[in-house]
Amino acid sequence: MNDFDPSGRLDQRHPLQVFGRPPQGNRQNLVKLAWIGVWLVFLAAPVKDLTDGRHPPGATALGWLGLAVFVACYLTLVFRYTTRITSWTRPRLQLALLLVLATTLAWTLGDNWLGLFVYVSVSAGSILPVRQAAWAIPAITAVLVAVGLRTEDLAEVITSLAVMTLMIGFAMSGVRRLIRTTIQLREARATVAQLAANEERLRLARDLHDLLGHSLSLITLKSELAGRMLPGHPDRAAEQVADIERVSRQALVDVREAVTGYRRPTLPGELAGARTALTAAGIEADVPAQAPDGLPEEREAALAWALREAITNVVRHSDARRCTVALTPRQTLDGPVLELTVEDDGKGTGKIPDGTGAPGNGLKGLAERLTDVGGTLEAAPAARGFTLTARVPLGSAA
Numbered sequence: 001m002n003d004f005d006p007s008g009r010l011d012q013r014h015p016l017q018v019f020g021r022p023p024q025g026n027r028q029n030l031v032k033l034a035w036i037g038v039w040l041v042f043l044a045a046p047v048k049d050l051t052d053g054r055h056p057p058g059a060t061a062l063g064w065l066g067l068a069v070f071v072a073c074y075l076t077l078v079f080r081y082t083t084r085i086t087s088w089t090r091p092r093l094q095l096a097l098l099l100v101l102a103t104t105l106a107w108t109l110g111d112n113w114l115g116l117f118v119y120v121s122v123s124a125g126s127i128l129p130v131r132q133a134a135w136a137i138p139a140i141t142a143v144l145v146a147v148g149l150r151t152e153d154l155a156e157v158i159t160s161l162a163v164m165t166l167m168i169g170f171a172m173s174g175v176r177r178l179i180r181t182t183i184q185l186r187e188a189r190a191t192v193a194q195l196a197a198n199e200e201r202l203r204l205a206r207d208l209h210d211l212l213g214h215s216l217s218l219i220t221l222k223s224e225l226a227g228r229m230l231p232g233h234p235d236r237a238a239e240q241v242a243d244i245e246r247v248s249r250q251a252l253v254d255v256r257e258a259v260t261g262y263r264r265p266t267l268p269g270e271l272a273g274a275r276t277a278l279t280a281a282g283i284e285a286d287v288p289a290q291a292p293d294g295l296p297e298e299r300e301a302a303l304a305w306a307l308r309e310a311i312t313n314v315v316r317h318s319d320a321r322r323c324t325v326a327l328t329p330r331q332t333l334d335g336p337v338l339e340l341t342v343e344d345d346g347k348g349t350g351k352i353p354d355g356t357g358a359p360g361n362g363l364k365g366l367a368e369r370l371t372d373v374g375g376t377l378e379a380a381p382a383a384r385g386f387t388l389t390a391r392v393p394l395g396s397a398a
Contacts, residue, residue, distance in 0.1 A: 125172030137169035265304035267291035318346025
């Protein structure tokens with residue numbers, strides 16, 4: 001199953017997204033309950049002790065009641081309080097109740113109930129902060145040892161349950177810390193995305209003000225001046241109207257250039273988009289993490305368009321299982337070039353719509369873009385799959 005939804009975002013049902021979040025919906029509740037409930041298998045010893053009939057009926061009934069309350073309290077703690085705790089009063093009271101129940105049941109019903117302390121340790125590691133868990137888990141283990149010494153010797157209690165209680169408790173404390181770190185990272189990522197969006201919004205507003213503020217003020221001023229001149233000096237008013245037309249045309253050119261700059265694709269952005277698109281399509285992606293610096297904007301845009309078109313064709317037409325993207329500086333007879341190679345292991349004809357060997361409209365457009373910046377394009381079926389190679393000059397020569 002793919003980790004991404006069709007929009008390229010990480011699937012909300014994926015474990016990387018669900019991890020550290022409260023369950024959403026009945027399905028996630030059942031999955032989490034199953035993962036927690038499977039560890040209740042270690043309660044087999046207390047259950048067997050109650051079913052063997054070794055205790056009087058009253059003690060057996062109280063044992064079943066205490067075990068049911070213990071399990072309900074344990075499940076509530078680890079199910080509700082491992083992600084976010086707004087009030088500590090209730091979870092701490094429930095943790096104290098768990099410890100009291102484990103101590104009482106193990107003290108009165110025998111050493112078969114000592115395993116309850118493992119669940120108390122797991123609960124402490126799951127919900128308590130690291131500093132509190134650092135002393136709470138050893139304290140729970142000490143109570144276990146004290147209760148166990150009634151019927152067992154010290155070495156047997158330590159080797160059978162005490163070490164396990166310590167290890168599992170601290171392991172769950174590490175898991176809790178990992179969950180908290182995941183939550184903090186997710187919140188930090190959302191904050192960074194919001195700050196980036198705000199910064200981009202401010203930059204856009206600043207650019208539009210710089211582009212249009214002066215031009216619109218000048219158009220307003222000349223319009224007022226032309227209106228005053230129109231009755232007595234129509235020729236001078238016509239000059240002002242001509243200036244208004246010139247200024248407005250220049251403002252339109254500036255806006256178009258700015259919008260073109262906003263829309264210009266970049267290699268780092270297209271590399272990230274290629275990785276996301278290939279993964280979303282279930283294709284194993286081998287895409288470089290970075291692009292070379294210092295490439296002129298026109299040549300970078302041409303390579304970025306080539307990468308976008310190539311990845312689109314791989315996703316839509318190739319039926320490939322693997323796609324490799326490479327950016328390699330090379331030395332040729334015409335000078336240094338930056339070479340982009342996109343290679344897949346698909347059926348090899350998906351990028352040529354008519355199947356005759358003639359390039360499609362997308363490849364023709366790419367070839368024209370690359371030619372405009374002094375580059376070249378090669379695209380043809382390989383021994384297995386399809387290979388697209390685009391080159392643009394490096395340095396000052398084009």
